[in-house]
Amino acid sequence: MPNDFQLPTRLGNIRISVRRSLKAKRIAVRYTPRKENKFELVVPWNCPYEEALKFAQGTTEWVEKIIEQKAEEPQPEPAPQYMTRELLPEVLNFPILGGTFRVVVCEDENREPFIKLDTNEKQLILNRITGIPIENVQKSFRTILTGHARIVLTPLMEEQVRRTGLSPARLTFRVHRSKWGSCNSRKMIALNALLLFTERADIDYVLVHELCHLKQPNHSERFWALVEQFCPNHVMHRAELNRIQQELPKHLIGC
Numbered sequence: 001m002p003n004d005f006q007l008p009t010r011l012g013n014i015r016i017s018v019r020r021s022l023k024a025k026r027i028a029v030r031y032t033p034r035k036e037n038k039f040e041l042v043v044p045w046n047c048p049y050e051e052a053l054k055f056a057q058g059t060t061e062w063v064e065k066i067i068e069q070k071a072e073e074p075q076p077e078p079a080p081q082y083m084t085r086e087l088l089p090e091v092l093n094f095p096i097l098g099g100t101f102r103v104v105v106c107e108d109e110n111r112e113p114f115i116k117l118d119t120n121e122k123q124l125i126l127n128r129i130t131g132i133p134i135e136n137v138q139k140s141f142r143t144i145l146t147g148h149a150r151i152v153l154t155p156l157m158e159e160q161v162r163r164t165g166l167s168p169a170r171l172t173f174r175v176h177r178s179k180w181g182s183c184n185s186r187k188m189i190a191l192n193a194l195l196l197f198t199e200r201a202d203i204d205y206v207l208v209h210e211l212c213h214l215k216q217p218n219h220s221e222r223f224w225a226l227v228e229q230f231c232p233n234h235v236m237h238r239a240e241l242n243r244i245q246q247e248l249p250k251h252l253i254g255c
């Protein structure tokens, strides 16, 4: 049995990879957009290859339809490689650090490129970042956020520890794409530094949520009953956190 074959279609020959499967009960042609070789013929272990090939030939119209649909879909914008002013927002909102921060881009030739969050003047200053690989700027920004999060969120956590009587073995901070917080089986809680972009009440909800996981390491009814005890408005806070997540300055954060 070959590893692949060419399926003739009216859009030209399409390469289809072939995989013998012990689990599959019937022949199938699958489309997996993430894989480089997007079409795959799955052949059950006891099925002759010729039979599978005949089946695949019967899916020609379907294969053509998928290719045509893909061609019509808008292509995602390629991620920018270098930082420019246009990729940055005008302002950032850090409620827990005092509100709206201006984003100031400067070109001071006498100083090295840098990025600094000035909480006194409420500014994010970026010097000579134009043309710098965007990943470097994002990495620096994430480091800055993590540092501030540690300073600001640690006392808030201590407050919730006192209030709930639940205490983590360790508290860590990082920037995370999709989770505001997490709690592992070793009772370590990790908080997302992006909480700096959210309101105090939303932060308290996340802290309570993670602390409650120390007692209930799941999202069962008992877990939510416990959360509700300390944070009756949790549904509202979850909605608000989802909204804020959509509005984060993604080019600056980079995840």
Ligand SMILES: [Zn+2]
Residues within 6 Å of the ligand: 209, 213, 218, 219
């Ligand atoms: Zn949870």
